[in-house]
Amino acid sequence: MATPYDVQEAEDRWRRRWETEGIGRVDLDDVDPSDVFYNLAEFPYPSAEGLHVGHVFRYAGVDVHGRYRRMLGDQVFQPIGFDAFGIHTENYALKVGEDPISLTARTTARFRTQLERIGAAWDWSRVIDTSRPEYFRWTQWILVRLFEAGLLYRAEAPVIWCPSCLTVLAREQTERDGTVCERCESTVTERVMTQWFLRITAYADQLLDGLEELDWPERAKRLQRRWIGKSVGREITFGDLTVFTTRPDTLPAVTFLAVPPGHPAAGSTRPHPITGAAIPVYEADYVVEAYGTGAVMGVPAHDERDRRFAEEHDIPTSEAELLEPAVAASVGSPATRYRLRDWLISRQRYWGPPIPIVHCPDCGAVPVPEDELPVLLPEVDDFRPTGTGRSPLAAAHDWVDTSCPRCGGPGRRETEVSDTFVDSAWYFLRYPSTEYHDRAWDPDRTAKVLPVDFYAGGPEHIQRHHLYARFVTMALHDLGLVPFEEPFPRIRIGGMIIEGGAKMSKSRGNVVSPDDYIDTVGADALRCGLLFSAPWEQGGEFTNAAIAGIERFFARTWRTITGPDGAEPDNSIMARAIKAVTDAIERLAFNVAIARLMELLPHIGSPASKRTFVRLLAPFAPHLAEELWMRLGEPFSVHTQPWPRYDERLLEDEEVELAVQVDGKVRGTVTVPRDASESDVSEIARRQVAGLPMTDEVRVVYVPGRVVNFVTGESGMSRRSDRTRPDGDVAAVSGTA
Ligand SMILES: [Zn+2]
Ligand SMILES: [Zn+2]
Numbered sequence: 001m002a003t004p005y006d007v008q009e010a011e012d013r014w015r016r017r018w019e020t021e022g023i024g025r026v027d028l029d030d031v032d033p034s035d036v037f038y039n040l041a042e043f044p045y046p047s048a049e050g051l052h053v054g055h056v057f058r059y060a061g062v063d064v065h066g067r068y069r070r071m072l073g074d075q076v077f078q079p080i081g082f083d084a085f086g087i088h089t090e091n092y093a094l095k096v097g098e099d100p101i102s103l104t105a106r107t108t109a110r111f112r113t114q115l116e117r118i119g120a121a122w123d124w125s126r127v128i129d130t131s132r133p134e135y136f137r138w139t140q141w142i143l144v145r146l147f148e149a150g151l152l153y154r155a156e157a158p159v160i161w162c163p164s165c166l167t168v169l170a171r172e173q174t175e176r177d178g179t180v181c182e183r184c185e186s187t188v189t190e191r192v193m194t195q196w197f198l199r200i201t202a203y204a205d206q207l208l209d210g211l212e213e214l215d216w217p218e219r220a221k222r223l224q225r226r227w228i229g230k231s232v233g234r235e236i237t238f239g240d241l242t243v244f245t246t247r248p249d250t251l252p253a254v255t256f257l258a259v260p261p262g263h264p265a266a267g268s269t270r271p272h273p274i275t276g277a278a279i280p281v282y283e284a285d286y287v288v289e290a291y292g293t294g295a296v297m298g299v300p301a302h303d304e305r306d307r308r309f310a311e312e313h314d315i316p317t318s319e320a321e322l323l324e325p326a327v328a329a330s331v332g333s334p335a336t337r338y339r340l341r342d343w344l345i346s347r348q349r350y351w352g353p354p355i356p357i358v359h360c361p362d363c364g365a366v367p368v369p370e371d372e373l374p375v376l377l378p379e380v381d382d383f384r385p386t387g388t389g390r391s392p393l394a395a396a397h398d399w400v401d402t403s404c405p406r407c408g409g410p411g412r413r414e415t416e417v418s419d420t421f422v423d424s425a426w427y428f429l430r431y432p433s434t435e436y437h438d439r440a441w442d443p444d445r446t447a448k449v450l451p452v453d454f455y456a457g458g459p460e461h462i463q464r465h466h467l468y469a470r471f472v473t474m475a476l477h478d479l480g481l482v483p484f485e486e487p488f489p490r491i492r493i494g495g496m497i498i499e500g501g502a503k504m505s506k507s508r509g510n511v512v513s514p515d516d517y518i519d520t521v522g523a524d525a526l527r528c529g530l531l532f533s534a535p536w537e538q539g540g541e542f543t544n545a546a547i548a549g550i551e552r553f554f555a556r557t558w559r560t561i562t563g564p565d566g567a568e569p570d571n572s573i574m575a576r577a578i579k580a581v582t583d584a585i586e587r588l589a590f591n592v593a594i595a596r597l598m599e600l601l602p603h604i605g606s607p608a609s610k611r612t613f614v615r616l617l618a619p620f621a622p623h624l625a626e627e628l629w630m631r632l633g634e635p636f637s638v639h640t641q642p643w644p645r646y647d648e649r650l651l652e653d654e655e656v657e658l659a660v661q662v663d664g665k666v667r668g669t670v671t672v673p674r675d676a677s678e679s680d681v682s683e684i685a686r687r688q689v690a691g692l693p694m695t696d697e698v699r700v701v702y703v704p705g706r707v708v709n710f711v712t713g714e715s716g717m718s719r720r721s722d723r724t725r726p727d728g729d730v731a732a733v734s735g736t737a
Pocket of ligand 2: 360361362363364404405406407408409
C-alpha cells in the first residue's frame with residue numbers, strides 16, 4: 001500500500017524541529033526534583049556493525065515509556081551515550097588493522113546518526129563517551145578513591161586467562177560455568193598472576209540484603225542472589241584439611257573428600273573426625289567453584305552428585321545415621337561462604353583507561369594525584385596484545401618512566417588498563433553533570449536527579465553491569481560521595497529480538513540493520529512494527545509482516561485523521577480505550593497498547609476524538625503523530641500535550657465483583673470485567689487469590705456477576721453439565737448441596 005505522505009521528508013523535518021526547539025531536553029537547573037523522571041536505557045558499545053533492530057526494539061520501548069511520562073507531566077530526563085572503550089571495539093580494530101581511536105570515532109558517529117534517526121527523545125546536550133579523557137578522568141578518579149579506601153588492591157591470585165583475547169577476565173565475563181570467554185567463546189585457562197581487584201566481596205551481604213527492597217523482576221533478583229551465592233554452614237576439620245558444608249548432619253555418612261584439581265591434598269587420605277577412619281581425598285572438577293575454600297565432603301547416601309561421583313570411582317556408600325540437629329549444630333565451627341569473588345578489573349590490553357597508579361621502589365603503589373588526572377593513553381607503535389601477560393602500554397618507555405607522586409624519586413606507571421565494566425559502573429552518575437569539568441558529578445544535581453527512576457536493562461547484564469553498578473554506588477555512598485546506596489530502584493529487563501528463530505549475530509549472518517527500514521518505511525513503522533511483534537519484556541521474532549501490518553494501520557490512521565469529520569464515538573468506548581492503552585504502557589505491554597489503538601481507530605470521527613487518538617499514538621509513532629497534530633490545526637508540539645484522561649465513572653458498570661469459592665467456601669473476592677469469559681475469570685482469580693487448586697484438578701463453576709467456584713473431588717466431577725448457569729442457584733451448583 002502506498003504511504004499517503006512522504007515519510008522521509010516528514011520524519012527528517014520533525015526531528016530537526018524537535019532538536020531546534022529542545023523537545024526532549026530538560027533544564028536540570030530549573031526543575032523541581034519531584035518532577036524529574038530519570039528514564040534510562042543502557043548505553044550501547046559502538047560496534048562496527050552499527051545498531052541492529054534488537055537495539056531499536058529495546059530503545060523504542062524506553063522511548064514510548066519516556067514520552068508517555070512526559071505527557072503525564074513529568075520532566076523526563078532521557079540521555080544516551082557510548083560505552084566506547086573495551087575489548088569488543090579493540091578486537092574489531094585488530095581484525096581490520098585500524099587504530100582503535102579512529103575506529104571508535106567513526107563507529108560512534110555512525111551510532112549517533114542511527115540513534116537520532118529512530119526518533120527517540122534523547123537529550124543530546126548531555127551525551128557521554130567513556131573513551132574520552134573528559135570522561136575517563138573521572139573513572140580514574142573513582143579508582144583512586146577506592147584505592148585510598150582499601151577497596152582497590154593488587155594481589156597474586158589464580159585468574160582466568162583468555163588465550164585468544166590475550167588478557168585476564170573477570171569471572172563474570174565467562175560463560176558455560178566459567179569455561180569460555182563471553183566475548184570470543186574461546187576456552188579459558190587459569191594462570192597465577194598479580195592483578196588489580198575491587199573488593200566487591202566486602203559488600204556481599206549489603207548487595208544481597210538490598211535486593212529485597214528493589215522493584216526488579218524476580219528472575220533478575222534470583223540471578224544476582226545465585227551469583228553472590230551465600231551459604232551458611234560449618235567448617236569441619238579432617239586432619240589438616242578444612243571442609244565447608246551446609247549439611248553437618250551428614251558427617252557420619254562421609255566416604256570421601258573432594259578438592260579442586262591440582263590441590264596438594266589429592267591422592268592422600270585424611271582421618272574422619274568422629275570415627276578416625278581414613279577418608280580418601282579425590283580431585284573433582286565440580287569443586288572448581290569453591291576455589292579458595294578448599295575441600296568439600298562426599299556423602300553418596302545423601303547427595304545425587306556425590307553418588308554419581310562415588311559410582312564412577314568405586315567409592316563405597318555409607319548408610320550411617322544422620323546426626324541429631326542439636327548435635328550437628330555443634331560440629332566444627334560456624335562459617336559463611338560466598339560464591340562471589342573480588343572483581344578482577346585489570347586488563348593486559350590497550351583500549352581502556354590506564355589504572356592511575358605509579359609504582360615506586362620506596363613507597364610502593366602510589367595513586368596519581370587528582371590534579372594530574374587523566375592519565376592519558378600513550379601513543380604506541382603496536383597496540384596489539386602481547387600474550388606475555390604484559391600490556392602493550394609497557395612498550396611506551398617514555399610514558400612508563402615517571403616520578404613518584406609521593407617522594408619524587410623514579411617511578412614506573414602501572415601499564416594495565418581497567419575493564420570496560422568499570423566505565424559503565426558509574427556512567428549514570430555522570431549524565432546529569434556533564435557540564436561540570438571540575439567534578440565527576442555535582443552533589444546538588446545528583447540529589448535532584450538520581451537515583452535512576454526507570455532503568456531498562458538487558459538480561460546479559462544482571463550478573464555483570466547491574467551488580468557492579470550497585471557495588472560501586474554503595475562504596476561511593478560509604479565514602480560520602482553519593483546520597484543513596486541503590487542506583488536502580490526499578491529495573492525492567494527487555495527481551496531479545498530474534499530473526500529466523502535465532503539470536504541475531506554476525507556469524508549467523510542474520511543481523512537486521514534498521515537503516516534499510518528507516519530509509520523505506522520510516523522510523524515510526526519500524527518502531528511500532530518491532531513493538532507490535534512481541535511483548536517488550538519477552539522479546540520475539542522479527543518479521544516483515546508485522547511492519548507491513550503497521551504500514552496499513554498508519555495509512556488508515558492518516559485517512560481517518562485527515563479525512564472528513566464524523567460522529568462522536570460513544571464515551572465509554574473512548575474511556576475504555578484510554579484506560580487500556582494507559583494500563584498497557586504502564587505494564588510495558590506495548591504490543592497490547594498498539595492493538596488497542598488499532599481497535600479504537602474505526603470509532604474515531606469527531607474532531608475531539610481525532611485529537612485524543614493522535615495524543616495516544618504520539619509515544620509510539622512520534623513523527624506521524626506530530627504531522628497529524630499539525631494537520632488538525634493544533635499548535636506544536638503533540639509531545640508537550642497532556643496525556644488523555646477519561647472519566648472513571650464511565651467504566652464503573654464495566655466491572656463487577658465476584659466471590660471466589662473453593663467447594664462452596666468463600667476464599668476471597670475479585671473484580672473482573674462484566675463480560676469476562678470463564679477462563680479469564682479463573683485466571684484472574686488464580687492470580688489474586690492465594691491457594692486455589694490447579695485447573696486440571698477441578699471443575700470451575702462460574703455464575704457471571706456473582707461467584708466463581710472451584711469444585712474439587714468426585715461431587716464436582718459429576719456435575720459437569722452445570723458449568724455456567726447465568727442465573728443459577730449458587731448453593732445448588734457449588735457442590736455442597
Ligand atoms: Zn576471549
Ligand atoms: Zn616514592
